[in-house]
Amino acid sequence: MNVLDIKNLKILFRTGEGFVRAVEGVDIHVGEGERVAIVGESGCGKSVTSLACMRLLQSPPAYYTADTFDFVSRDGTRHNLLTKSENEMLTLRAREMAMIFQDPSTFLNPVMTIGEQLDEVFIYHKNMKPKEARVHTIEMMKKVGIPDPEMRANQYPHELSGGLKQRILIAMATSLSPRLLIADEPTTALDVTIQAQILRLIGERCEKEKMSLLMITHDLGVVREMADRVYVMYCGKIVEEGTVDEILSHPKHPYTKALIDTVPDMNTKTERFVQIPHNVPHPMNKPKGCYFSNRCAYCTELCTQKQPPLYDRGDGRKVRCYYKTEELWEK
Ligand SMILES: Nc1ncnc2c1ncn2[C@@H]1O[C@H](COP(=O)(O)OP(=O)(O)O)[C@@H](O)[C@H]1O
Numbered sequence: 001m002n003v004l005d006i007k008n009l010k011i012l013f014r015t016g017e018g019f020v021r022a023v024e025g026v027d028i029h030v031g032e033g034e035r036v037a038i039v040g041e042s043g044c045g046k047s048v049t050s051l052a053c054m055r056l057l058q059s060p061p062a063y064y065t066a067d068t069f070d071f072v073s074r075d076g077t078r079h080n081l082l083t084k085s086e087n088e089m090l091t092l093r094a095r096e097m098a099m100i101f102q103d104p105s106t107f108l109n110p111v112m113t114i115g116e117q118l119d120e121v122f123i124y125h126k127n128m129k130p131k132e133a134r135v136h137t138i139e140m141m142k143k144v145g146i147p148d149p150e151m152r153a154n155q156y157p158h159e160l161s162g163g164l165k166q167r168i169l170i171a172m173a174t175s176l177s178p179r180l181l182i183a184d185e186p187t188t189a190l191d192v193t194i195q196a197q198i199l200r201l202i203g204e205r206c207e208k209e210k211m212s213l214l215m216i217t218h219d220l221g222v223v224r225e226m227a228d229r230v231y232v233m234y235c236g237k238i239v240e241e242g243t244v245d246e247i248l249s250h251p252k253h254p255y256t257k258a259l260i261d262t263v264p265d266m267n268t269k270t271e272r273f274v275q276i277p278h279n280v281p282h283p284m285n286k287p288k289g290c291y292f293s294n295r296c297a298y299c300t301e302l303c304t305q306k307q308p309p310l311y312d313r314g315d316g317r318k319v320r321c322y323y324k325t326e327e328l329w330e331k
């Protein structure tokens with residue numbers, strides 16, 4: 001059973017220069033207990049997609065439509081995220097779907113202590129008295145590996161490091177055992193040494209609470225570590241989809257290949273740091289034909305004229321490319 005079921009999601013922004021097509025008809029699903037990643041460079045539409053799932057995009061300027069945009073709660077009820085009232089969304093967001101962001105500081109209230117902010121979750125959603133809530137707060141802080149939680153609970157956000165703040169956000173997001181956790185670049189703002197610890201914690205929490213995970217990242221290392229299945233996103237479209245093992249070992253789309261080639265090879269210790277030429281085009285300036293055509297080493301005349309469809313091999317493997325398609329089908 002799917003927890004999240006999205007078909008043909010489109011997201012537009014109205015700007016001074018006209019409409020920006022940030023997301024152009026993506027299909028994404030997350031199964032029960034599944035760990036799914038969306039990977040792509042900055043500007044590809046990953047964050048707006050994840051914010052749309054939580055209905056956290058301000059509209060206007062954002063407008064979105066989808067053929068299906070459902071979240072399925074534990075009791076099997078399908079919730080159409082496009083038509084839920086704001087009150088219903090508040091309940092869903094607290095209890096069934098939670099999100100953690102790149103920068104935990106923007107989410108924490110600077111004038112409340114860490115303990116007070118965590119207490120609120122239990123007071124509002126579990127009807128606990130403050131004293132009882134604090135017991136749960138301390139328990140939760142221990143679960144996310146905060147040393148000396150009694151002392152830390154009385155501190156303010158600015159007294160905590162980025163890593164500790166992200167642990168607090170993970171505690172808040174997972175304390176009510178939501179069914180789906182969406183993590184948007186949760187380790188990008190942290191020191192490299194802390195990143196692995198935070199990823200491990202997210203993995204542990206998902207396993208313990210039987211949560212599905214939608215991990216948003218630009219980092220293939222994070223994909224390898226955290227996901228079973230992956231969507232590669234480029235310029236607001238899915239360009240490749242499959243299991244992490246398959247995609248990382250046999251990429252079919254030149255963009256996926258290029259992303260893999262930009263990761264320095266730790267095993268051979270060679271200085272193999274390749275950059276993909278040019279930048280992600282601005283959404284108002286996407287090339288005619290395949291959006292990757294102006295950066296692609298395999299580009300042909302056809303690619304510059306006509307947008308390739310998302311070819312479906314029928315076994316969960318999909319690729320939006322003319323060049324790799326034959327090879328894909330031969331396999
Ligand atoms: N409020 C906005 N107004 C106009 N365009 C926006 C707005 N928010 C995002 N976009 C555009 O949507 C595209 C996707 O952005 P985003 O989802 O943040 O990318 P990613 O998370 O993959 O780096 C970008 O090109 C960005 O410029």
Ligand SMILES: [Mg+2]
Pocket residue numbers: 043046047048185
């Ligand atoms: Mg982003």
